[in-house]
Structure formats: structure tokens, C-alpha cells
Amino acid sequence: MRFETFVALRYLAASRRRAHVALIATISVAGLAVGVAALVVSLALLSGFQDRIRRQMMDRTAHLRVSPQRGARLADAERVAAVLKSLPGVLRVTPLIEGRAWASNAAASAGVPVRYRSASEPPAAPGDAGITGAIAARLGLATGDEMRLVSSRSRLSPIGPLPVTALVRVGEVRRGSALDKPGEIEVSEATARLLAGAPSGAGAYEARLADPLAADAAARAAGRTLGAGYRVETWRELNGPLAFALRLEKAVIFLTVALVILVAALNIVANIALTVVEKKRDLGVFTSMGASPGSLERIYLTLGAAIGVLGTAAGLLFGVGLSLALERYRIVPLPSDVYLLSHVPFAVHPGEVALIAAFAFLTALAAAVLPARAAARLAPGEAIRLSR
Amino acid sequence: MSAIKAENLSKTYTGEGAPVTVFSGLSFEVREGTLAAVMGPSGVGKSTLLHLLGGIDRPDAGRVEVLGSDLEAMTPRDRARFRNEKVGFVFQFHHLLPEFTAEENVAFPHRIAGVPEREARRKASALLARIGLAGRGDHGARALSGGEQQRVAIARALARDPKLLLADEPTGNLDAAAARGVFDLIRELHRERGMTTVVVTHNPDLAARCDRLFVMSREGILPSSGLPERG
Numbered sequence: 001m002r003f004e005t006f007v008a009l010r011y012l013a014a015s016r017r018r019a020h021v022a023l024i025a026t027i028s029v030a031g032l033a034v035g036v037a038a039l040v041v042s043l044a045l046l047s048g049f050q051d052r053i054r055r056q057m058m059d060r061t062a063h064l065r066v067s068p069q070r071g072a073r074l075a076d077a078e079r080v081a082a083v084l085k086s087l088p089g090v091l092r093v094t095p096l097i098e099g100r101a102w103a104s105n106a107a108a109s110a111g112v113p114v115r116y117r118s119a120s121e122p123p124a125a126p127g128d129a130g131i132t133g134a135i136a137a138r139l140g141l142a143t144g145d146e147m148r149l150v151s152s153r154s155r156l157s158p159i160g161p162l163p164v165t166a167l168v169r170v171g172e173v174r175r176g177s178a179l180d181k182p183g184e185i186e187v188s189e190a191t192a193r194l195l196a197g198a199p200s201g202a203g204a205y206e207a208r209l210a211d212p213l214a215a216d217a218a219a220r221a222a223g224r225t226l227g228a229g230y231r232v233e234t235w236r237e238l239n240g241p242l243a244f245a246l247r248l249e250k251a252v253i254f255l256t257v258a259l260v261i262l263v264a265a266l267n268i269v270a271n272i273a274l275t276v277v278e279k280k281r282d283l284g285v286f287t288s289m290g291a292s293p294g295s296l297e298r299i300y301l302t303l304g305a306a307i308g309v310l311g312t313a314a315g316l317l318f319g320v321g322l323s324l325a326l327e328r329y330r331i332v333p334l335p336s337d338v339y340l341l342s343h344v345p346f347a348v349h350p351g352e353v354a355l356i357a358a359f360a361f362l363t364a365l366a367a368a369v370l371p372a373r374a375a376a377r378l379a380p381g382e383a384i385r386l387s388r
Numbered sequence: 389m390s391a392i393k394a395e396n397l398s399k400t401y402t403g404e405g406a407p408v409t410v411f412s413g414l415s416f417e418v419r420e421g422t423l424a425a426v427m428g429p430s431g432v433g434k435s436t437l438l439h440l441l442g443g444i445d446r447p448d449a450g451r452v453e454v455l456g457s458d459l460e461a462m463t464p465r466d467r468a469r470f471r472n473e474k475v476g477f478v479f480q481f482h483h484l485l486p487e488f489t490a491e492e493n494v495a496f497p498h499r500i501a502g503v504p505e506r507e508a509r510r511k512a513s514a515l516l517a518r519i520g521l522a523g524r525g526d527h528g529a530r531a532l533s534g535g536e537q538q539r540v541a542i543a544r545a546l547a548r549d550p551k552l553l554l555a556d557e558p559t560g561n562l563d564a565a566a567a568r569g570v571f572d573l574i575r576e577l578h579r580e581r582g583m584t585t586v587v588v589t590h591n592p593d594l595a596a597r598c599d600r601l602f603v604m605s606r607e608g609i610l611p612s613s614g615l616p617e618r619g
Contacts, residue, residue, distance in 0.1 A: 003499040014487040285483045288444050289497045289544070290472020292465045381445030382401075384479060385435060 004295055007286075008302035011275060021278065024271045029311045031264030036315025036360045037322065039257045043352050044323035046253055048345030050246050056179050057242075061235045062120045062206030063215045065096065066222060069229050077201045083225050084207045087218050091210055094120050095202030097192035100152040103131075103185065105139040108148065112138045115184050116149065118192035120206050128171025130186040136173045145170045149187070151195040166191050179242065261360050268307055268367035272300050276375045283375055284383030297376035304368020308361040316357060323348050390453070391420040391552060391584035392441055397450035399436050410436050414450070416602070416609050423578050423585045425595035427612075428604030434588040437604070438554045441586065442475045443467045455551050455584075472501050476545030476583075478574075480557035482537040484529035490540045491516060491525030497547040515543045519573060535566030539573060546577060553578065553585040559594060567591065 001009075012025065064087075066080050074080055077095065084093045098117035104110060112135055119130065129147060141147060151164040168187055174180050193199055209215060215234035223232045236243055276283075283296055323346045326332060330343035394416040400409045410433035418424045426434050439445035440452055443459045452459045455474055459467060484493050491512045498508035516525050519539050529537060538558060545553060555574060559567035571587075571594045578585045587598065595601050601612040 001505060003496070003502075006499065006505075010487050281483060282485050284444070285479075285485065286496070286500070287468070288442065288471065288477040288479075290468050290470075290500050290548075292468035294465070295468075295500065379445065381436070381439035382403075384439070384444070384483065 003291075004298040005302050007299050008306055011279065011299075011303060012306050021271070021274060024267065024274060025307070028264065028267040028271045028307050029314065031267050032261060032308065032311025032360055032364060033314035033318065035258070035261035035264050036312050036356055037319035038260055039254065039356045039360075040316060040319025040348070040353060041323050041326075041346075042253050042257045043250065043356070044319075044327075044346040044348050045344065046250050047347040047349050047352065048327065050250070051347045052341070052345060053179070053242070053246065057235055057239050058212040060120075060179055061238055062094075062096075063209040063212045063235045064090075064207040064218055064222065065204050065233045065238060066206075066226065067096075067204035067231050067233075069231055073198075073201055073203050074205065077205065080205045080226065080230070083222060084205055086225075087207070087221055089210045089214055089218065090207050092120075092208045094118065094122075094206050095189060096120075096204040096206050097189065097196045097198055097202055099192075099196045101195055102150040102152075103135065103139065104148050104150070105141055106146040106148065110139050113183060114149070115181070116187050116192060116195060117184065118189045119186040120208060123171050123186070123188050125169065125171060126188050126190060127167070127169050128188065129168040129191070130172040130174060131170055132180045132182055132184065133173055133175040134180075134182040135185060136170070141170050141173070143170055143173055149185075149191075149195060151197075153195075153197055155197065164195060164197065166194055179239070258359065261363050264311065265363045265367040268304060268364050269371060271307070272303055272368050272371040273374070275303065276300060276371050276378075280378060280383045283378050284380040287380035288384070293376040296378070297372045300372035300375050301365065301368050304365050304372070305361070307368075308364025311364065312357050312360040315360065316353060319356075320348055320353060389420050390417050391422070391455055392416065392418040392586070393453040394437075394441065395451045397437075397440060397447045397452065399433065399440065399445075399447050411606075411608070414608050416441075418584060418586060418600070420584050421582055422600055423575065423598045424587070424600045424602060425598035426586060426588045426602045426604055426609070427590065427592070427595050428609075432604050432606060434604055435556050437609070438477075438556050438586065438588060442477055442552075442554050443471055444477075472497060473548055474551050476548070476550040476553045478538070478541050478545045478553070478555040478558045480560045482529075482534075482541040482561075484532075484537055484540055484544075486529050489526050489528055490521065490532060490536075493529065493540055494525075494543045494547055496544065501548065512543070512547065515547060516540070519543050519577075533566075534562050535569055538562060538566075538570045542570070542573060542577070546581070549581065551583055553583050555585065555587045557588050557590065559589065559591060567594070571597070 064084065066084060068074050081093050084090060096118060098115065101114055101116050103112050103114045114135060123130065131141065136142065139147065147168050147170055149166045149168060154161040154163050168191060209218060212235060215236070219232045219234045226232070286296060327346040332344035334341050334343055336342045394414065397414045398412040400407050416437065428434055436445065440447050441454060457470060462470060491509055494512035494515055495508040498511055499505065513525050516522060519542065521536060521539055524532065524536065532540060558574065559570050562570060574585065574587065575597065589595050602609050603612050
């Protein structure tokens with residue numbers, strides 16, 4: 001063990017015998033531990049919810065989408081479909097047909113404008129549609145009810161333009177998903193083609209992959225094969241605004257809760273500054289024995305690091321333990337009819353835990369810098385002279 | 389050959405209140421291997437002089453050459469290494485570090501030099517045995533008597549086998565018997581190790597047992613004619 005580490009650890013251990021220093025040392029370690037634990041639990045809570053949203057993204061959104069750089073329709077849709085099908089790990093390739101329509105219930109007692117799109121997952125029955133909870137509420141619909149869609153385009157007939165309509169059955173009412181756009185419904189490819197008046201071709205093609213995390217590599221491969229003129233997007237890019245909002249939310253929570261750690265760091269400054277004053281004579285004696293100013297500085301940096309390690313370790317232990325227990329035993333319940341979840345989910349991500357640990361440790365170390373530098377600048381002769 | 393050569397040293401303390409000039413234009417020389425005593429009234433700067441000679445404080449003006457090295461020309465890091473290898477300090481109030489055992493206190497100079505812990509402890513233990521404190525190494529500084537504490541402080545000062553020992557009233561805080569014992573030990577180790585030793589003391593009997601006596605006053609420091617110069 002290095003001289004500086006040996007002295008710093010002994011100072012920390014011996015502080016128990018000096019009541020005032022022991023109190024401040026305990027507050028320093030406990031403050032850091034509380035900050036770390038609060039940060040771990042907060043991020044675990046956010047991750048719990050966000051992981052579910054991310055899973056929904058992977059389940060509900062196409063993993064790859066190819067659309068033309070210009071125009072609303074693919075010029076060579078069959079080639080695009082063939083290229084997507086040839087990619088490794090592709091499970092299904094479906095055309096994307098979308099447009100605007102007016103939706104009403106079977107009795108036509110209520111109506112609402114909607115945006116329809118062909119579903120990337122084939123519905124259970126060909127005439128089924130997936131609608132959001134908001135549309136269901138506006139039209140008074142439930143699963144199994146019929147719904148009429150009137151397309152925004154019309155078709156010409158001998159007696160003049162006629163509306164294009166389709167009668168669909170509500171196959172699914174989706175609730176509590178951050179991915180749902182309030183006015184969007186999903187219909188079968190055949191219904192979408194009918195409403196859009198597009199018997200062939202597509203505005204875009206979508207693909208689902210066996211491994212959604214491989215979407216970036218697949219997108220690069222598709223882009224290389226198709227060449228210029230096509231926009232290839234992954235599920236991450238398709239949900240870009242939401243993903244950004246989730247990241248932003250996590251960053252804001254991190255910065256807010258991290259303030260607790262910064263307050264704890266002020267305690268560490270006080271603790272180490274007090275030790276420097278208390279051990280002024282020791283510093284003079286160490287200097288007389290040949291310790292360099294840098295060596296004295298390292299003693300107090302090590303002390304800060306030791307407090308950092310203790311506080312961080314205690315905080316991680318408590319925070320991770322609490323988060324795992326909250327998830328394992330489902331301690332915080334939720335009304336499942338509102339949230340589609342029976343409990344508040346917690347998810348501990350090792351990467352985030354490592355980030356918190358590094359942040360807390362480096363903050364504790366940074367807190368030690370000022371008093372450590374003061375220790376290094378101390379006039380040793382004066383320290384000895386005044387400590388008689 | 390001179391072990392210590394100090395020329396025109398000046399030192400003023402500037403703290404709270406008016407600046408206090410401790411001495412000005414002070415010159416001092418001690419030959420190698422000499423056991424020198426420095427006497428003088430309180431406040432004339434005897435301790436300050438030792439701090440300047442050992443490089444733990446710096447003069448405002450003047451030059452200090454110790455064992456052929458100009459302390460003012462050194463970087464703080466080099467001065468620290470020089471102190472560790474060449475200079476030992478003994479203070480009036482022993483200044484043992486209370487959180488550490490006697491053996492750990494004595495091992496510190498080795499540990500600062502980067503000697504591995506086990507080796508440093510072995511050397512410290514041997515040195516404690518040499519000064520008659522075998523078996524006391526595990527005791528905390530507070531568990532030792534005043535004389536024992538000062539002996540441990542002497543062992544700590546000699547841990548790196550320095551060529552220069554600077555002792556600031558090493559017996560000033562001890563009763564007569566303990567003071568005699570500690571001074572005898574310093575003399576014995578001085579002879580045994582061939583060091584140059586400067587002892588600040590208020591005790592004329594102990595000073596009389598040194599090779600040379602210097603008397604320090606507001607006017608400066610002068611060799612006393614009462615003692616023959618040897619060495």
C-alpha cells in the first residue's frame with residue numbers, strides 16, 4: 001500500500017474517535033449514499049417504463065421502412081420488396097398504404113376524422129381494424145363492433161363521384177401506449193388498398209426482423225443495394241421524436257436527482273477541509289520526513305476517493321437492492337385497466353449503474369481537490385511552529 | 389569540510405498583525421561530523437534556523453548549503469527527497485502521529501521513500517530495538533512515556549540513516565533523568581553513525597557535552613569561546 005493511501009485510510013478509520021469529525025465523515029458518506037441510491041431508483045423507475053415503451057416500439061413499429069426520397073409512391077415497388085426479402089433475418093415484408101378517412105360507428109351516430117394505414121402485422125381476420133382508445137371512446141365502439149370508413153378520395157361513376165367506403169370490424173382497442181397517435185387506425189392491406197385506390201404498388205415497404213437490434217446493419221445493407229433515391233429508416237428513426245423525449249426525460253431526471261450528490265460533495269469538502277486543519281501539524285511532520293507537496297495533496301485526494309468509494313458502494317447496494325425488490329415483489333401497484341400494467345416497473349441497467357457510480361466517485365474526488373491543494377500549499381515550518 | 393554553510397540569512401514572518409523579523413544577515417557554519425549545540429533566549433529564531441537548515445522553511449534572503457547542496461537551488465520535490473535521504477528532524481514535542489503505532493511512525497520515512505511496507509516495518513523494528521524499545525513497536529504514541537516518545541521520535545529521524553540530524557530542544561519537555569537519557573542517546577547515535585548534529589537546547593549542562601556551542605541572540609549567532617572546536 002502506498003504511503004498516501006495508508007495515511008488517508010488511517011485518518012478515515014481514526015475519525016471515529018473524534019466525535020465532530022466522525023459526524024461530518026458519516027454525513028459525507030451517508031449523503032453520497034443517499035444521492036447514489038436516489039439516482040439508481042429514479043433511473044430504474046424510468047427505465048422500467050421506458051423499456052416497455054421501447055419493447056412496444058419493437059413490437060408495433062416496422063423495424064425497417066423503405067420509402068422514396070421524392071414523391072409519394074415507390075417507382076419500382078417490386079424491386080424494393082425483393083431487396084428487403086433478401087436481407088438476412090427478415091421475417092416479413094409488407095407494403096405501406098395510408099390515407100385519410102372519416103370513421104363512424106355502424107349507426108352513424110358519431111364520426112371522427114382518422115388516418116388509416118395498412119398494418120405491418122396482419123390482423124386476426126381480414127376485415128379487422130385496430131383503433132385507439134380515443135377513437136373507441138368518441139365513436140362508442142368496443143372490440144367486435146362494426147365501423148364504417150369513408151375515404152377522402154372518391155371514385156367516378158356514371159352518376160358522378162361516389163364515396164369509397166369500407167366496413168370493418170374493431171379487432172383491437174389499444175390503450176395506454178405512448179406510441180399510439182390518437183387519430184390513427186390500422187386496417188388490413190386489402191382495406192387500405194381499397195380506401196386509397198391503390199390496387200398495386202405502395203408508398204413504402206416495411207420489414208420486420210427476427211432481431212430488431214440488428215435493424216441498423218440491415219438498413220445499411222438495404223441502402224447499399226438499393227442505391228440513391230430511397231430513404232431507409234429503422235424503427236429507432238421512425239420513433240425518433242419519442243426516443244429523443246425518453247432520452248431527454250432520463251437526462252433531466254439524472255441531472256435533477258444528481259443535485260443530491262452535489263450537496264453531499266459539499267459535505268465532503270467540509271470534512272476534508274476540517275481534517276486538513278486538524279492534521280496541520282502532521283503535514284508539517286510529514287514534510288520534515290521528506291514528503292513532497294504532491295504527496296500531501298495525494299493523501300487528501302485519497303481520503304476523498306475513499307469517502308467516494310464508501311458512499312458510492314453503500315448507495316449502489318441500497319439503490320440496486322431496493323429497485324430489484326420493487327420489481328421482484330411488485331410492491332407499487334397500478335390500476336391495470338388504465339396503464340395495462342399491474343405494478344410500477346423497475347429495471348436496473350448495468351450501464352446506468354456504472355455511470356452513476358462513476359459520477360458519484362468523480363464528484364467525491366473533485367470535492368477533495370480544493371482542500372487537498374490547500375494542504376499541499378501549507379507552510380510546513382509554520383505548521384510545526386504553531387502546533388507546540 | 390562544512391556540513392552546513394548558511395550565509396546572510398533573513399527571515400520575517402508575515403501573518404496577522406505587523407511583520408516580525410526573526411533575524412537578518414545571519415551566517416552560520418558547522419563542520420562535518422560535529423555535534424553542535426545552539427543556545428539562546430526564546431524568540432531569537434533558533435527553531436526557525438533549524439527549519440531553514442533542514443529545508444522545511446525558506447529564507448527571505450541568503451543562502452543555505454547543506455552537505456554540499458544549495459537548498460535554494462532545488463525544486464520543492466528535490467528538497468523533499470533531500471530531506472528524506474539526508475536530514476533527520478527531532479522536535480521538542482516529539483510530534484509523533486497519534487493515529488499510528490511507534491513502529492509505523494518510525495517506518496514513515498522509509499514509506500515516503502517508497503520502501504515496501506514489510507521492509508520498512510522490519511527496519512523500523514530493528515531501529516526501535518537499537519534504542520531500547522524492542523517490543524514497544526505496536527504501542528500507540530499516547531501509550532508511551534515522554535522519554536519513550538522522544539526516543540521513538542529520534543528513531544524516526546534516524547530511520548533513513550541521515551547525514552544531518554537537527555534536534556529542536558529534544559529534552560525541553562522531559563524531566564532531568566529522561567532528558568539525560570535522551571541526550572545520551574543522541575550523542576551515542578551521533579558518534580555511531582558519523583552524522584553532523586545540531587541540537588538547540590536551553591540546558592547548559594547538555595550543551596557543554598557537545599563538540600561546539602553556538603550562542604544565538606538578536607545580533608546573530610556566534611561560536612562560544614567556552615568550548616574547544618573539534619572535528
